[in-house]
Amino acid sequence: MQVPSPFEYERAQSVQHAIALLERLGEDARVVAGGHSLLPMMKLRLADPEYLVDINDLREELGYITVEGGEVRIGALVRHADLLADENLAALFPIIRDAERLIADPVVRNWGTLGGSLCQADPSEDLTTVCEALDAQCVITGSSGQRVVSMAEFYRGPYETAVGEAELLTEVRLPIRPGGASAYQKVKRRAGDWPVAASGVAVWLDGGTVTDARVALTAVGAEGVVDVSDVLVGATPSEEVFAAAGALASAASAPVTDSRGSAEYKRHLAGELTVRALRSAVERALSSTP
Amino acid sequence: MQVTMTVNGTEVSRDIEPRTLLVHFLRDTLGLTGTHWGCDTSNCGVCVVWVDERPVKSCTMLAAMAGGKSVRTVEGLERDGELDPVQRGFMECHGLQCGYCTPGMMMTARWLLDHNPDPTEGEIREAISGQICRCTGYSTIVRSIRWAATHENSSSIESPETAGSPS
Incomplete structure (x- = not known):
C-alpha cells in the first residue's frame, strides 16, 4: 500500500488565510489543490511535507x-475540465482546448488545476507551454501584496517556479491581441500518459502576413520560447515557411532518450509538431478574419 | 483529525489520520468495499467515486479533502432496491469478466449518461479512457453503457436474468 508519510492538514478559508498559514508553517508546508501531482509524489517520498x-x-x-x-x-483553482469546457476560451485561445483534450484523462481533469499544473512545473506538463505560447502573465500573491511575472520569469526550470514559500499563484492573465490564433499538437503513447513531445504555437496575422509568432515546446528540453521571428515575422504563411520554423524548433530542443522514445525521434517530433501546429493556427487565424 | 462527509446520502464522521486516502477511508473505515483499490498511482481508475458530483480517482484524494463534501460510491447507484440502468447494462451485456474495474467503470458511466444521455461509442471510449480493464473487455463495457443509455427510463422490477421467463 502506498500512503504518504504523516503530516498535519490545514484547510485554508481564504487566500489571505492560506498565505498566513504558509508564513507560519514555513518551508515544511505545501499547498494542495487537485493533488494529482503532489499526492503521488508524497506516496513515493519525492515530496515529504510536514503540513498540507x-x-x-x-x-x-x-x-x-x-x-x-x-x-x-x-483563477488558479480552475480545473482542467472547466478549461476544456469553456467556450470563450476555445474561441479566443483554441490552443487551450487542443491541449486540455489530451491532458491526463477525463477523471484526472476533473480535479487537476491550472495553478497546480503551472506550480508543479513538470517539464512534460502542457499548460506551461500553452502559457508560454500565449505570453501569459502570472499573478503571485503574498502577504505584502501581488506581483505579476511573465512566464519567462515564472518557470525557472523543472519543478522550480518564481512562487516563494509563503506565496500563492492566484491568477493567470492571457492578453487578447487581434488577428491571433493558436494551436497545440502532441504525441503521447496512450490515454493518461505524459507526452513524448508537444508543440504550442500562437500566431498573429495582418492582411495575410505574419506579424508575430510564438512557439514553445513540451518534454523535449527546450528552454523558453523558441525564437522563430526570423523565418515567420513578415512572411506569407506557406509550407516552406512552416518547415523552416519547424527546423528551428527541432534545433532548439535537447531531448533525452527514455522509455517514451529516442532523442532523435523526439527532436523530429518537435519539428513536425511545430509544423502541424503552425498550419492549424494559421488556418484558424485566416478563417476567423473576414 | 475528525472528518465529516456525506456518503451515499448518509452523513458520516470519523477520526482519521490526515494521510488517509479516500479509497482506504471508504473501504477500511466505512466498510464500503465496492470501491476497489488498484494501481495506487491514479492510472487504472478502479477507485473512481464521485465527490461533489464529479468523478475522482479516490486513491489520489485525501479523505480529509473530501470533508464537508458529498461522496457517491458504487453502493449508491442502486435506488430503492432497484439497480441503476448502468448496473443492469453491465449484467445484460456481459460488461464484466473478473469484475475488478467494474465499480469505477460504472461510476464514470453514470456520470457520462447524466451529462450526455446519448453518447456515441467514441464518446464512451473517451469517457473511460482513464480506466483500465485488465481483462481487456472494453467492447462489452462500451456495449453495456450503450445499453444503459437506451434503457434509462425502463423499469428494473424483473432482474435481467429472469426477464421474459415464466414466473
Whole structure:
C-alpha cells in the first residue's frame, strides 16, 4: 500500500488565510489543490511535507474565468475540465482546448488545476507551454501584496517556479491581441500518459502576413520560447515557411532518450509538431478574419 | 483529525489520520468495499467515486479533502432496491469478466449518461479512457453503457436474468 508519510492538514478559508498559514508553517508546508501531482509524489517520498494547506475551498476567490480589458483572467483553482469546457476560451485561445483534450484523462481533469499544473512545473506538463505560447502573465500573491511575472520569469526550470514559500499563484492573465490564433499538437503513447513531445504555437496575422509568432515546446528540453521571428515575422504563411520554423524548433530542443522514445525521434517530433501546429493556427487565424 | 462527509446520502464522521486516502477511508473505515483499490498511482481508475458530483480517482484524494463534501460510491447507484440502468447494462451485456474495474467503470458511466444521455461509442471510449480493464473487455463495457443509455427510463422490477421467463 502506498500512503504518504504523516503530516498535519490545514484547510485554508481564504487566500489571505492560506498565505498566513504558509508564513507560519514555513518551508515544511505545501499547498494542495487537485493533488494529482503532489499526492503521488508524497506516496513515493519525492515530496515529504510536514503540513498540507488545502486550498480547494477557495473556489469563489480563485475559480473564475473572466474576459475584461483586453485580457482573459483565469483563477488558479480552475480545473482542467472547466478549461476544456469553456467556450470563450476555445474561441479566443483554441490552443487551450487542443491541449486540455489530451491532458491526463477525463477523471484526472476533473480535479487537476491550472495553478497546480503551472506550480508543479513538470517539464512534460502542457499548460506551461500553452502559457508560454500565449505570453501569459502570472499573478503571485503574498502577504505584502501581488506581483505579476511573465512566464519567462515564472518557470525557472523543472519543478522550480518564481512562487516563494509563503506565496500563492492566484491568477493567470492571457492578453487578447487581434488577428491571433493558436494551436497545440502532441504525441503521447496512450490515454493518461505524459507526452513524448508537444508543440504550442500562437500566431498573429495582418492582411495575410505574419506579424508575430510564438512557439514553445513540451518534454523535449527546450528552454523558453523558441525564437522563430526570423523565418515567420513578415512572411506569407506557406509550407516552406512552416518547415523552416519547424527546423528551428527541432534545433532548439535537447531531448533525452527514455522509455517514451529516442532523442532523435523526439527532436523530429518537435519539428513536425511545430509544423502541424503552425498550419492549424494559421488556418484558424485566416478563417476567423473576414 | 475528525472528518465529516456525506456518503451515499448518509452523513458520516470519523477520526482519521490526515494521510488517509479516500479509497482506504471508504473501504477500511466505512466498510464500503465496492470501491476497489488498484494501481495506487491514479492510472487504472478502479477507485473512481464521485465527490461533489464529479468523478475522482479516490486513491489520489485525501479523505480529509473530501470533508464537508458529498461522496457517491458504487453502493449508491442502486435506488430503492432497484439497480441503476448502468448496473443492469453491465449484467445484460456481459460488461464484466473478473469484475475488478467494474465499480469505477460504472461510476464514470453514470456520470457520462447524466451529462450526455446519448453518447456515441467514441464518446464512451473517451469517457473511460482513464480506466483500465485488465481483462481487456472494453467492447462489452462500451456495449453495456450503450445499453444503459437506451434503457434509462425502463423499469428494473424483473432482474435481467429472469426477464421474459415464466414466473
